[in-house]
Amino acid sequence: MASLNVIREASCAEGFCSLGCIAWLYRKIRGSFFLIVGSHTCQYFMQSALSVMIFSEPRFATAIIEESDLAAKTADFAHLELDRIVGDIVREYNPTIVFLVGTCPAEIIKVDLQNIGEMLTQKYGRPVMFAPVSGLEHTFTQGEDGVLQALLTISPEEAPGTARELLLVGAVGDLVEDEILEQLAELGIPVRGVLPARDPRRLPAIGPNTVAVALQPYLSMTMNALKRRGVEVLACRTPIGPAATRQFYEAICRAFGKEPPDRLVELEAEAWERIGPEREMLIGKRIAIIGDNLLELPIANLLYEMGAEIVELSTPYFNRKAMAADVACLPDGLTLYEKPDVIAQAERVIALKPDLTICGLGLANPFESRGLPTKWSIEFTFTPIHGFKHAKDLAEIIARPVRRGNLMAQRGWYVDQSAPRVPA
Numbered sequence: 001m002a003s004l005n006v007i008r009e010a011s012c013a014e015g016f017c018s019l020g021c022i023a024w025l026y027r028k029i030r031g032s033f034f035l036i037v038g039s040h041t042c043q044y045f046m047q048s049a050l051s052v053m054i055f056s057e058p059r060f061a062t063a064i065i066e067e068s069d070l071a072a073k074t075a076d077f078a079h080l081e082l083d084r085i086v087g088d089i090v091r092e093y094n095p096t097i098v099f100l101v102g103t104c105p106a107e108i109i110k111v112d113l114q115n116i117g118e119m120l121t122q123k124y125g126r127p128v129m130f131a132p133v134s135g136l137e138h139t140f141t142q143g144e145d146g147v148l149q150a151l152l153t154i155s156p157e158e159a160p161g162t163a164r165e166l167l168l169v170g171a172v173g174d175l176v177e178d179e180i181l182e183q184l185a186e187l188g189i190p191v192r193g194v195l196p197a198r199d200p201r202r203l204p205a206i207g208p209n210t211v212a213v214a215l216q217p218y219l220s221m222t223m224n225a226l227k228r229r230g231v232e233v234l235a236c237r238t239p240i241g242p243a244a245t246r247q248f249y250e251a252i253c254r255a256f257g258k259e260p261p262d263r264l265v266e267l268e269a270e271a272w273e274r275i276g277p278e279r280e281m282l283i284g285k286r287i288a289i290i291g292d293n294l295l296e297l298p299i300a301n302l303l304y305e306m307g308a309e310i311v312e313l314s315t316p317y318f319n320r321k322a323m324a325a326d327v328a329c330l331p332d333g334l335t336l337y338e339k340p341d342v343i344a345q346a347e348r349v350i351a352l353k354p355d356l357t358i359c360g361l362g363l364a365n366p367f368e369s370r371g372l373p374t375k376w377s378i379e380f381t382f383t384p385i386h387g388f389k390h391a392k393d394l395a396e397i398i399a400r401p402v403r404r405g406n407l408m409a410q411r412g413w414y415v416d417q418s419a420p421r422v423p424a
């Protein structure tokens with residue numbers, strides 16, 4: 001295990017609200033509808049961050065808690081209002097599942113969405129599930145953790161005598177999911193299913209003969225909930241990048257009593273070969289990662305494996321146990337800031353002058369204006385990057401701004417402004 005120096009600064013998490021996870025989950029879970037029980041702020045966030053056009057018929061909406069509702073503040077009131085809205089949704093969209101999405105305002109005034117969901121499930125004959133996705137504590141990818149926990153509460157129990165099978169946990173694009181399933185079939189691994197299932201009416205059964213593995217590093221609450229149901233949870237690297245993907249499949253093979261085949265080493269070598277030019281470009285590059293999506297550790301590992309050096313690393317949330325396999329591959333003595341003080345961090349990064357800074361949208365322009373090439377971290381969330389086949393997409397995301405930075409520096413387009421602070 002690498003010795004990671006973790007500094008917890010307990011500052012505000014600088015990133016999107018966890019409601020952002022609805023952007024990929026409403027597409028992934030077919031027939032679902034996400035009803036956000038929140039404020040005008042939540043609604044504005046969803047409209048502006050997701051930029052979804054009304055004609056694309058997004059399957060999410062916001063039930064807005066007004067000030068007058070706060071005054072009423074009774075369980076009956078919330079129940080009646082949500083009953084009316086869910087009734088409209090059922091008539092108009094006929095969803096297979098409705099998520100009552102808890103937000104900061106709903107949490108603060110203690111709307112009992114759990115209880116209301118149970119009553120509406122009975123009334124409308126389909127699951128109406130409470131999903132705690134408030135932005136109070138969590139970063140945007142962790143919203144998925146809340147939704148998956150809600151799904152777990154309705155996933156059936158394993159029948160006695162069920163064979164030992166693998167459960168993949170985490171939403172990835174359908175294409176990536178199919179590729180992973182194909183690879184597991186080639187390796188002869190019996191697969192129970194995927195959480196979230198594309199069809200929420202066919203959730204995988206859960207029990208002591210389930211062996212779960214996370215596809216994303218931000219699902220610690222779901223993995224703990226699985227453990228409580230007797231599931232064996234594998235500690236594997238997140239399958240992002242050629243080496244991590246090989247190790248991910250090797251760990252699964254071993255868990256199922258199989259010797260990992262040499263083919264995995266070949267697939268890793270082929271993936272490295274495909275990204276040879278990007279790897280060459282990144283050798284010796286100094287990279288800062290200002291985290292906001294919890295993919296920071298897998299990305300840092302990949303960058304090291306590509307020959308780059310991490311000069312600054314932070315994450316909004318660090319769970320040493322859940323991230324142990326990714327931590328183990330980091331170089332010794334690396335410092336990780338958890339919830340860093342953003343101003344102090346920006347000053348460090350400006351002084352360090354890295355060749356590339358991976359950061360959220362809000363910091364990218366101030367860094368660019370100081371001659372520091374950046375990459376929006378959100379691209380790692382919305383691009384297929386898992387598995388052997390997507391190593392090229394992943395490497396390109398990282399290499400493109402370095403290439404652009406080199407070109408701009410050659411042409412003298414960057415102006416080195418050594419102003420000490422990033423504007424608020």
Ligand code: SF4
Pocket residue numbers: 017018019038039041042043045102103104105133134135136
């Ligand atoms: S859930 Fe909280 S953080 Fe997210 S948009 Fe609503 S009020 Fe803001």
